[in-house]
Amino acid sequence: MARPAGRETPAPGSRGSSSALAYTRRVTRDPRPPTAPPPGAAPGAGEPATLDPAGAEPGVSATVGADPHALEPGAAAGGGPVIEARGLVKRYGARAAVDGLDLQVEAGEVFGFLGPNGAGKTTTVRMLLGLARPTGGSGRVLGKRLGDPAARRRIGYLPENVQFPAWFTGLGFLRYHGALYGLPRRLVAQRAGEALERLGLAGRGNDRLHAYSHGMLQRLGLAQALLARPRLIFLDEPTSALDPGGRRDVRDLLDELRRDGTTVFLNSHLLSEVERTCDRVAIVLDGKTRYLGPTRPDQIAPRELHVRLSDAPADVDAVLRGLARVTRRDGGRLLLELDGAAPGRGPTAHAGARRASPAPAATGTVASVEVAPDDITPDDITPEVARRLVAAGARLHELTPVRRELEDLFLELTGAPAPAGSGRGRPAR
């Protein structure tokens, strides 16, 4: 994507007034003391907030210039979650496409929404946008009820597999969607030109869309999603038609949006993309949220421990009962699987779900341990394992949580077989 010459990178927490599509804003800091940022919030999201009539987000006092459709005060800009779903249900006859889904997305997050085909992702997005009516549960988007047109003024959306009307020109298409947002014609023309330039389509605006490649259409779809300076943008597989360079450009775009404080709801099958771009992720399966948490391996709770011991007790499993069990032994090394550290659940939720099987005598040293305690959080497990082993007379040389990547987590949850040669889990670096 072409970047405007001389573009400056806005400071973290600023409202990105220097980007090509940036708002025309006067940004002033609020003198009130800062508050703690929400989990996964972008830098700056937890800074002091002052809402002006234009409805800026937390962290800044902003006046939106030449933008007649900024949200009213309190419309999601008041510090509450940008997306909130409680027990969302969508049934088609007897089949539940979404079955009690819970979700909370905070302002400024780049949020990944993952799941296998048929998990209910698209249906969820459609309900959040008001395109489909929930059968049960409740939800709010930008502080408004689902489908409220006032919220949709500040929502951008790019669905997957959309076929753009081929008879439009690129500029005509953007003008049309800008008009649907209710933006003044002059502002639409200005933003459409900027968007085309930002998405690398400068000079192609007067071409009809039938002359656009698939990748160009995807860029144009992104451009229309950005026209209204959205507070929240839903992107469904935004890089599926793009080459590696295009994907990098979209990553850069998402970074810019994050810096601008825009909340991004990213629906993608490309786990590596999600891992690289998203602050938090939800993994859905059978219409339910099975995991809601951080994206990066160093933030995902470990499920296994590598342990290297000498003078190990005869029955390590007995020593670690309720915490972990030995699943593999290699000389002096044990691999312990932590009881209850199954993905997507807290340890309490899985307590007792996986009882330790009779363990081999720990004559060697390293083990991988599985953990499932009733009353110990994942953060407590590693020191507790160390304490018990040492108390049982072992000399502990190494104890390393095995980090899981998003792909490991996804495959565990969805029950998909791991790719051949993939080592699930990696020792923490």
Place this chain on the structure above:
Amino acid sequence: MSVLTIAGATLREAWSRRLVLALVILSLAFLGLYLYGAHLLNVRLLERAQHVGATGGSRGGSLDLARRQMELFGMYVVDFLASFMAIFAGVGAIAGELEDHSLQLVLAKPVRRWQVIAGKALGSGVVSVAYATSLALALLGFSRLVLGVGAPGTLPGILLMDLGVLVLSGLTLLASSVTHTLTAGVAMVMAYAMAWTGGVLHALGSLTNIDVLAALGRDTRFVVPSDALWKAGSYYLQSPVMRAQEGPNPLFGVTAPSAGFLVFAVLYLLAAFVAAGVVFQRRDL
């Protein structure tokens, strides 16, 4: 504002997809064929009249009747073309755009669903009525030049024909809001055929004095009033002498439409648009 934006896009689509161009070219071909046929008819009948020593221009004479029937038949084809244009131009208005997900893109904007229906109705209605009216005026104008005859009630005739086309346009929008493009298209062709069949049954019942058949055909207009509206329009396109000479027939109306039926037709049209809005409002996209 969104209504006009969507209606404008519908009009631009008709123009940009070269629908208008195709309509103009094919309609000119139709007009050319019709006018050449009318010219041949006129010339041959004049030759015969001169051969037998009759005058060709006598008002109410057999030659005049043949000319007017030719003109009326041309208008029947105009109504036929405009009806199918309204069906095929509108059948994908909602269903087609839902199938390619472009309408979801529109409805993710601050646009209400009734505005989409209203915009589509306005856009496709304008296209259909503009086509029907311009083609009808062209045919009547050229007929006057070639045949030397004119329809007596041009304005009410064309307005009622336009109302019939609008009814089909509204029904098409409703069908497009309910089901898939192909299904909606098939349903609308069937609806047109049912209305036409009702008109034929009514004429046959009247000709044969079988009251129940005539009533069956007549009452079909309350299901799909498009054919009855054409008949109403064609009534005004004929002179009283012409209507008296023709008698009941399956193509043209020979009795004036009642005010009650015209009110019903207008309400029917509004109901079709409202029903499309209600159905679309409740539909999961």
